[in-house]
Amino acid sequence: MKSAVIVFPASNCDRDAATALEQMTGTKTLMVWHQDSDLPEVDLVVLPGGFSYGDYLRCGAMANQSKIMGAIKAHAGRGGAVLGICNGFQVLTESGLLPGALMRNAGLKFICKQVGLSVEETQSAFTRKYDKGQTISLPVAHGEGNYYADDATLDRLEGDGRVMFRYQDNPNGSARNIAGILNEKRNVLGLMPHPERVVDPLTGGTDGRGLFQSLIETLS
Amino acid sequence: MTTGMKTVTPELVREHSLTPDEYGRIKKLLGREANFVELGVFSVMWSEHCSYKSTRAHLKKLPTKAAWVIQGPGENAGVIDIGDGDACIFKMESHNHPSFIEPYQGAATGVGGIMRDVFTMGARPIAMMNALRFGEPSHPKTRHLVSGVVSGIGGYGNCMGVPTVGGEVNFHKSYNGNILVNAMCVGLARTDKIFLSAAKGAGNPVVYIGSKTGRDGIHGATMASAEFDDASEEKRPTVQVGDPFTEKLLLEACLELMATDAIIAIQDMGAAGLTSSSAEMADKGGSGIELDLDKVPQRETGMTAYEMLLSESQERMLAVLKPGREDQARAIFEKWELDFAVIGFTTDTSRFVIKHGGAVVADIPVTALSDEAPIYERPYAKRAPVTGAPTFDKSKPVLASLEKILAAPDMASRRWVWEQYDNSVMNDTVQHPGGDAAVVRVHGTKKALAITTDVSPRYCRPDPFEGGKQAVAEAWRNLTAVGATPLAVTDNLNYGNPQKPEIMWEIVAGIDGIGEACRALDFPVIGGNCSLYNETNGEGILPTPAIGAVGLLKDVTRMATVAFKRQGDVVILIGETKGHLGQSIYLREIEGREEGAAPMVDLAVEKKNGDFVRGLIASGRVDTVHDVSDGGVLVSVAEMAMAGRIGASIGMAALPEAAPFWFGEDQARYVIAAPFAEAEKIVKEARAAEIFVAELGKTGGDALVLDDKDRVPLARLSAAHEGWFPRFMAGEEIPATN
Amino acid sequence: MKARVFVTLKNGVLDPQGKAIGHALNGLGFASVGEVRQGKVIDLELSETDTGKAKAALKDMCEKLLANTVIEKYEIELK
Amino acid sequence: MKARVFVTLKNGVLDPQGKAIGHALNGLGFASVGEVRQGKVIDLELSETDTGKAKAALKDMCEKLLANTVIEKYEIELK
Numbered sequence A: 001m002k003s004a005v006i007v008f009p010a011s012n013c014d015r016d017a018a019t020a021l022e023q024m025t026g027t028k029t030l031m032v033w034h035q036d037s038d039l040p041e042v043d044l045v046v047l048p049g050g051f052s053y054g055d056y057l058r059c060g061a062m063a064n065q066s067k068i069m070g071a072i073k074a075h076a077g078r079g080g081a082v083l084g085i086c087n088g089f090q091v092l093t094e095s096g097l098l099p100g101a102l103m104r105n106a107g108l109k110f111i112c113k114q115v116g117l118s119v120e121e122t123q124s125a126f127t128r129k130y131d132k133g134q135t136i137s138l139p140v141a142h143g144e145g146n147y148y149a150d151d152a153t154l155d156r157l158e159g160d161g162r163v164m165f166r167y168q169d170n171p172n173g174s175a176r177n178i179a180g181i182l183n184e185k186r187n188v189l190g191l192m193p194h195p196e197r198v199v200d201p202l203t204g205g206t207d208g209r210g211l212f213q214s215l216i217e218t219l220s
Numbered sequence B: 001m002t003t004g005m006k007t008v009t010p011e012l013v014r015e016h017s018l019t020p021d022e023y024g025r026i027k028k029l030l031g032r033e034a035n036f037v038e039l040g041v042f043s044v045m046w047s048e049h050c051s052y053k054s055t056r057a058h059l060k061k062l063p064t065k066a067a068w069v070i071q072g073p074g075e076n077a078g079v080i081d082i083g084d085g086d087a088c089i090f091k092m093e094s095h096n097h098p099s100f101i102e103p104y105q106g107a108a109t110g111v112g113g114i115m116r117d118v119f120t121m122g123a124r125p126i127a128m129m130n131a132l133r134f135g136e137p138s139h140p141k142t143r144h145l146v147s148g149v150v151s152g153i154g155g156y157g158n159c160m161g162v163p164t165v166g167g168e169v170n171f172h173k174s175y176n177g178n179i180l181v182n183a184m185c186v187g188l189a190r191t192d193k194i195f196l197s198a199a200k201g202a203g204n205p206v207v208y209i210g211s212k213t214g215r216d217g218i219h220g221a222t223m224a225s226a227e228f229d230d231a232s233e234e235k236r237p238t239v240q241v242g243d244p245f246t247e248k249l250l251l252e253a254c255l256e257l258m259a260t261d262a263i264i265a266i267q268d269m270g271a272a273g274l275t276s277s278s279a280e281m282a283d284k285g286g287s288g289i290e291l292d293l294d295k296v297p298q299r300e301t302g303m304t305a306y307e308m309l310l311s312e313s314q315e316r317m318l319a320v321l322k323p324g325r326e327d328q329a330r331a332i333f334e335k336w337e338l339d340f341a342v343i344g345f346t347t348d349t350s351r352f353v354i355k356h357g358g359a360v361v362a363d364i365p366v367t368a369l370s371d372e373a374p375i376y377e378r379p380y381a382k383r384a385p386v387t388g389a390p391t392f393d394k395s396k397p398v399l400a401s402l403e404k405i406l407a408a409p410d411m412a413s414r415r416w417v418w419e420q421y422d423n424s425v426m427n428d429t430v431q432h433p434g435g436d437a438a439v440v441r442v443h444g445t446k447k448a449l450a451i452t453t454d455v456s457p458r459y460c461r462p463d464p465f466e467g468g469k470q471a472v473a474e475a476w477r478n479l480t481a482v483g484a485t486p487l488a489v490t491d492n493l494n495y496g497n498p499q500k501p502e503i504m505w506e507i508v509a510g511i512d513g514i515g516e517a518c519r520a521l522d523f524p525v526i527g528g529n530c531s532l533y534n535e536t537n538g539e540g541i542l543p544t545p546a547i548g549a550v551g552l553l554k555d556v557t558r559m560a561t562v563a564f565k566r567q568g569d570v571v572i573l574i575g576e577t578k579g580h581l582g583q584s585i586y587l588r589e590i591e592g593r594e595e596g597a598a599p600m601v602d603l604a605v606e607k608k609n610g611d612f613v614r615g616l617i618a619s620g621r622v623d624t625v626h627d628v629s630d631g632g633v634l635v636s637v638a639e640m641a642m643a644g645r646i647g648a649s650i651g652m653a654a655l656p657e658a659a660p661f662w663f664g665e666d667q668a669r670y671v672i673a674a675p676f677a678e679a680e681k682i683v684k685e686a687r688a689a690e691i692f693v694a695e696l697g698k699t700g701g702d703a704l705v706l707d708d709k710d711r712v713p714l715a716r717l718s719a720a721h722e723g724w725f726p727r728f729m730a731g732e733e734i735p736a737t738n
Numbered sequence C, D: 001m002k003a004r005v006f007v008t009l010k011n012g013v014l015d016p017q018g019k020a021i022g023h024a025l026n027g028l029g030f031a032s033v034g035e036v037r038q039g040k041v042i043d044l045e046l047s048e049t050d051t052g053k054a055k056a057a058l059k060d061m062c063e064k065l066l067a068n069t070v071i072e073k074y075e076i077e078l079k
Ligand SMILES: Nc1ncnc2c1ncn2[C@@H]1O[C@H](COP(=O)(O)OP(=O)(O)O)[C@@H](O)[C@H]1O
Pocket: B130, B131, B132, B164, B165, B166, B167, B168, B169, B414, B417, B418, B432, B433, B434, B435, B436, B437, B438, B453, B454, B478, B629, B630
């Protein structure tokens, strides 16, 4: 599986995503600058966590205006896999590739902690290696991860089996405990927790590996 | 163009916090009267903050050398060799005053400032710590300050993508009007890629990079000057606003430039901005410098030379490049959308020359701003250290006292604080906040750095010397407790007004204590910062010499954590317990008194016990260790139990008095836990080595059981320990004491 | 020309920040305070001199960047 | 009664957000955009019916909570 990580100004989990991917795939990850207009030929595009443009105005809003977004939309349109983690998820909702929006945490504070998630759906390139209903523990680290969408959208997401992860103990006020969702074509995933931070037992656990293994199995 | 020039009068000199004697010295050095701009330059360069005029003579006594020290004090940060061509660069700095005025921005810019000190030397920051002191919880300002400072630290550090991995939080009434915000940054570089600030050579371009210059933070002393009167209050904010987004770009751009060989010298613009960075670079390089202020990128119109030279706008750096490399550098900064301008050049005149609007507005010998700055041997008056052992009520039930102590403001879990910090970004955090020291892996290796900050100000007031020693010893102990070899120290000396002989003595004794401990433990001081005049209404803060320290784990899989890991492990106490209750948490929280002598640190014993424990961890025999500090042995055992969610049954036969043993704060002690067979061997070896050792009991169950009769469920202890901070911050609890 | 853009949450979208402010104000003794909503105000200097063109450009800016119309609405004011 | 409070950074205080927004708008081709400053707008419902009292209370709220007068200024509007 070949993958690319997009680097926006003040992305800061770009290296983490690349390191996790390299560790899992054994192949070099390509780093792509936000000003580029083309993507290299890859199976997976990752929009990493961080504070693109300082999270000024709205998280992900300015990154969504980057040149590279055109190529990412085209890649997604062709069915290519896109993974948005944390700030990457915010960019995806801002761009319309995923529905809804991520608002300020209900507690109004930044939260960094390990949270329990249930894997809601395993019918996807991102989650097939997990068991349905499995509980996994991933870290969150965000100030604006409070998922919002109108009821009709939420019903549709649930009806289509596109809610992929739910919080067991909602840390941020997200509607219906949603932590991660898929797009309609099931090739774009956005989630607030950080799977790339849990691929090494020494630094927090290995519960994030399943996501990368799923992708490797599907895309290789 | 307004030159902002005005005549220098005695009045103006005083407004710049310079004494008549100091101004006399300035005239002599210049051979004439200073003009207004020059007066401003001298006032900041000769300020306590920049010149260390009260402490310089004493700081010289600190040990700064060891085989592994690459760069000691004097540069933006200290550097140590951690093997394999890797260098660790770190420093700690205070942002006390701004954080009191505007907690969010004050703390945020403190974080930004210390990060620049570290990355200006070529390091990528990999970890942040912060040591915070607030007033008593019941003070009306405290909650607001805690909330603002913590979110400011998080706001800046989180955006930078550098994990904040630990620190300290204390509450005490002496900080009611003067909080302390000390931030520490640790970075990594290669030993052959370290950048210094010496602007050697003449004719080399001086470049300005980062954010534009505005009228931020211009020295308070100059506020009264008439020049500003026409402008509204609004024009001169004394508090700077941090822009972590720009800092992140500046970090990446600087590291990119540093990967080339275009740089001769580089330095961040910290306190006194353009003035101190340029003067210090010229001074260190033995050169002169000439700057043209018209070329400085400016955020506002009509700025005077005085304003530009004294501005403390954030997120700016100054570099001296090899001639001809300007375009290469400019391309990098343009890519990162940062300002870049050639604003001057180095000279061979040894003079600091500033031009504005085509005219020379300052012309000063460089050494007048550095070596010739006054140094004061301020008089100090020794106060006899407080001695004696306090009395206490022997009938108080031990476990009830424990529960109360675990929920005391200084002892309760800091989870509320560190959950607002991204402590796992960069994916190398091996020990998160909550343990003895944070452990951060050196990316891509099996090595790791252990990091801690420590000081017990309550010991430093009754005995500044022992308190200074103790701060170093505790830092060394915390590093040892995770299995690291302690390597070096950065200090942050927070004291009151040095012009008061009693305070000056606290400073001198504190430095002496730190020096003695660092020498005995082979733990050199490679950098530091002094913050003096921490007073309100004539009341000084508790002397607070915070010690930041770094150690090395050669193999991160050979590491200890505080959590109990298995049922049935033997719990062992290493180190002698005499039962020292003077100035202890027990005395303060249970008896409501701050009395008695501070505990003494026997440095030889400290070293012996620590080396023994570290040996056990390094050989893979022990993985569960906690040092004994605030609150004593029982608090350590309880913390280990809560962290591991495994209880323990402990006891001590034939104790004449329970409280001194369980809550005494004797130094040089550790609690460890190991399986039975291993534990037997450890006890034998310790005895053979003449190290005090005692078996306290066994791990197991879901309660803490004392002497086989009293018990308290862990869930209850955890609820007390975890509950206080969130309740306090939610406004549900305002304790009357402390 | 100077312009002011207001970006506020749509009715029906929960505003925890506004709620917290209202709560704090009540706590401070301002009993008369009912619902509170917080939004953003963005002040812009425009070199454009034609009001019509400026308005159109501002609308475009709001749609493209300044507001997220999934959750926010905007108002434009020219001065 | 409804009130609107504007809280904006004082002149001269760096506004990183405004700066970034201005930059982004220029990047999107809105060349006419010069300086941009971002602030907060707070909409409050007040049960108070006396305008004078409301104004005084709002001023008090701004000083005590809504604005950080070290770096921010405020304006009050009653509607
Ligand atoms: N301001 C802070 N920021 C982050 N972590 C903190 C802070 N204050 C305390 N901590 C963490 O809480 C834990 C307990 O702190 P403390 O009681 O001071 O430890 P010790 O006594 O071992 O020095 C440590 O892991 C420390 O790093």
